[in-house]
Amino acid sequence: MKTMTFFGLMAGSSLIAGAAMAEGTLNLYNWTDYTSPEMIDKFEAETGIDVVLDTYDSNETLLAKMQAGATGYDIIVPSHNFVPIFISEGLVQKVDATQMENFANVQDRWKNPEWDPDQQYTVPFHWGSASVSYRPDLYGKELTSYGEYFEPSENVKGRIGVFKTPEEIVNLAHLYLGQDFCNENPEEMQKVQDLLVAQKPDVVAYSSEGMNDRLINGDTIITSHWNGYSFKGRKLAEEAGKEITYAYPEEGVIGWSDSLMIPVGAENVENAKIFMNFIMDPKNMGMQSNFAGYGGPIEGQREFMNADLRDAPEINVPEDAKMIFSFACNEKSQKLIDRVWTNVLR
Amino acid sequence: MANLPSNPALRRTLSLAPALGIIGIFMLIPVGIIAVFSFLEAKSFGGVVWSFSTDAYVQLLYERALDDSLILSPGYLIIIWRSFLLAGIAMLCCLVVGFPVAYFISRQPLQHRNMWILLITIPFWTNQLVRTFAWIIILGRNGIIEAPFHWVGILGSDDTLGLMYSNFAIAVGLTYTFIPLMVLPIYASLEKLDFTLVEAAADLYSSKWEAFSKVIIPLSKPGIIAGCLLVFIPSLGAFIQPDLLGGGKNMMLGTLVQFQFSTARNWPFGAAIAMILLAAVVIFLMIYARAARGQQKMELH
Numbered sequence: 294m295k296t297m298t299f300f301g302l303m304a305g306s307s308l309i310a311g312a313a314m315a316e317g318t319l320n321l322y323n324w325t326d327y328t329s330p331e332m333i334d335k336f337e338a339e340t341g342i343d344v345v346l347d348t349y350d351s352n353e354t355l356l357a358k359m360q361a362g363a364t365g366y367d368i369i370v371p372s373h374n375f376v377p378i379f380i381s382e383g384l385v386q387k388v389d390a391t392q393m394e395n396f397a398n399v400q401d402r403w404k405n406p407e408w409d410p411d412q413q414y415t416v417p418f419h420w421g422s423a424s425v426s427y428r429p430d431l432y433g434k435e436l437t438s439y440g441e442y443f444e445p446s447e448n449v450k451g452r453i454g455v456f457k458t459p460e461e462i463v464n465l466a467h468l469y470l471g472q473d474f475c476n477e478n479p480e481e482m483q484k485v486q487d488l489l490v491a492q493k494p495d496v497v498a499y500s501s502e503g504m505n506d507r508l509i510n511g512d513t514i515i516t517s518h519w520n521g522y523s524f525k526g527r528k529l530a531e532e533a534g535k536e537i538t539y540a541y542p543e544e545g546v547i548g549w550s551d552s553l554m555i556p557v558g559a560e561n562v563e564n565a566k567i568f569m570n571f572i573m574d575p576k577n578m579g580m581q582s583n584f585a586g587y588g589g590p591i592e593g594q595r596e597f598m599n600a601d602l603r604d605a606p607e608i609n610v611p612e613d614a615k616m617i618f619s620f621a622c623n624e625k626s627q628k629l630i631d632r633v634w635t636n637v638l639r
Numbered sequence: 640m641a642n643l644p645s646n647p648a649l650r651r652t653l654s655l656a657p658a659l660g661i662i663g664i665f666m667l668i669p670v671g672i673i674a675v676f677s678f679l680e681a682k683s684f685g686g687v688v689w690s691f692s693t694d695a696y697v698q699l700l701y702e703r704a705l706d707d708s709l710i711l712s713p714g715y716l717i718i719i720w721r722s723f724l725l726a727g728i729a730m731l732c733c734l735v736v737g738f739p740v741a742y743f744i745s746r747q748p749l750q751h752r753n754m755w756i757l758l759i760t761i762p763f764w765t766n767q768l769v770r771t772f773a774w775i776i777i778l779g780r781n782g783i784i785e786a787p788f789h790w791v792g793i794l795g796s797d798d799t800l801g802l803m804y805s806n807f808a809i810a811v812g813l814t815y816t817f818i819p820l821m822v823l824p825i826y827a828s829l830e831k832l833d834f835t836l837v838e839a840a841a842d843l844y845s846s847k848w849e850a851f852s853k854v855i856i857p858l859s860k861p862g863i864i865a866g867c868l869l870v871f872i873p874s875l876g877a878f879i880q881p882d883l884l885g886g887g888k889n890m891m892l893g894t895l896v897q898f899q900f901s902t903a904r905n906w907p908f909g910a911a912i913a914m915i916l917l918a919a920v921v922i923f924l925m926i927y928a929r930a931a932r933g934q935q936k937m938e939l940h
Contacts, residue, residue, distance in 0.1 A: 353685075353901040360685050378684050431797070457887055459902060498804050498886030510780050511797060512804075624683040631903040632702075638890045639714040 454516025545615030828862025
């Protein structure tokens with residue numbers, strides 16, 4: 294009798310699961326701290342689709358998981374430099390964003406980007422930049438060049454923070470040295486390595502987390518940083534009576550942009566497309582920006598953003614500042630980056 | 640009972656089956672996968688190409704120059720050496736701190752000992768990451784240790800002792816994390832130790848030091864060796880402490896493996912390093928087994 298009940302329950306629960314699937318589930322796989330709960334509530338209320346959220350902390354993790362055959366996700370959110378890898382490795386399917394009703398809301402500069410020229414696979418999401426942030430109250434002047442970061446003067450020595458992601462830090466070095474990203478020239482890569490090795494004695498920590506903590510308590514005076522993260526840091530610093538400034542050095546900042554994509558084998562493709570269309574609505578993307586602290590690609594979303602974020606210097610790139618997009622490096626330059634990084638950290 | 644096969648060999652095989660099954664599924668197969676992967680070629684964006692290659696092991700010692708010639712490169716050997724050194728230091732610190740604690744507990748009245756053991760294991764109830772983060776607050780700038788120096792004025796408002804983000808901080812973190820693994824086995828040995836033997840040594844005019852070094856230490860040796868292994872092995876592969884407390888400035892074996900599987904996307908090389916780590920552990924376990932056997936022989940005499 295007991296077994297009967299047990300099997301009865303099993304059958305019942307699988308029926309319920311089946312029903313829920315038919316009504317709609319969306320398995321969203323997104324970055325940590327990057328999904329506005331308010332926006333998700335609104336989506337669920339409007340569409341009746343249940344959103345299940347899972348998170349990751351780096352493009353590498355996402356790629357490794359997808360390559361290992363992870364299934365059960367309907368939307369993933371890789372950065373632009375990983376988009377071509379997901380496409381060429383056959384891990385994503387076409388979505389044809391241009392056919393979606395709200396695609397007209399996308400700002401022209403984010404339409405048909407170089408990483409997806411025909412907009413076949415991606416729907417644009419947040420964009421932002423990487424540069425350095427510093428403590429003007431401890432540094433004492435305006436930071437205008439990466440020179441102070443890579444070759445610190447006396448008062449910043451020993452108080453430098455560096456990302457743990459080699460690609461970004463190597464790109465910052467290229468910007469400073471006036472070299473191309475994804476460099477395959479061993480001599481130029483040697484210059485990058487020499488620069489990073491020489492900087493190392495003055496580095497407090499190589500980490501892509503806790504940059505704001507270290508800036509605020511003074512462990513670092515200059516650190517590599519992302520604009521949205523630095524925006525949050527500025528707020529925290531103000532509460533502690535300190536200052537954090539996100540710099541736009543004369544050499545430029547590194548741009549990045551995340552995209553929504555549908556992996557091969559997604560179970561709820563239609564729901565994923567409904568979500569993609571939903572997020573291209575100015576109100577919804579504005580809501581999402583408020584949570585994430587990053588700007589978005591939708592015309593008119595500013596109207597729905599909190600005033601402090603809307604006008605933040607971190608997300609409004611000054612007219613005269615350069616923003617240079619990195620792209621996915623080929624195997625040869627990737628190997629050089631890895632080797633430089635291992636030589637720096639060994 | 641009547642259903643058991645009468646053939647003793649078959650019966651033995653069947654009764655061993657669950658244990659063998661678990662070892663096979665959860666140990667041999669995963670380790671086998673790692674071993675196989677370490678002899679394959681890396682795919683550009685992660686994953687492996689199914690063709691035999693010893694590149695991963697060659698890479699440990701040699702760097703491929705641009706003209707494809709091989710140059711001896713100490714980079715990874717330095718990382719291996721640093722890992723062994725820090726794991727060794729953590730092991731010694733654990734031993735120096737852990738032995739007196741274990742001895743103290745074993746000398747307590749029977750009814751109190753369990754309470755002390757409970758206290759030793761309490762930190763295990765909290766997530767290791769959280770406990771490691773706590774050390775940032777203790778060792779960090781304006782942290783608990785530095786604060787008094789600031790109050791007295793020995794340190795200026797913008798000065799620091801520099802305890803955090805150093806090898807010292809890594810050693811502290813490893814010692815703190817793994818010390819229960821040292822205390823418990825030593826306590827287990829000392830608890831069984833017959834202290835009348837120590838009294839006998841005293842009656843035979845041995846000094847306190849002689850009683851300690853010639854009676855207590857040899858008799859608690861299995862516990863000491865087990866404790867040292869239990870601390871040394873996980874320290875060797877640790878990556879939370881070097882990252883959070885060391886500031887990620889110098890790679891250790893654990894961080895190197897993680898780097899190969901994530902950022903560098905070289906699975907075979909990551910697998911090869913894991914195999915080296917495994918080989919090191921097996922060697923230490925064999926040394927332990929030999930020492931333990933020597934111990935048994937000694938006791939029989």
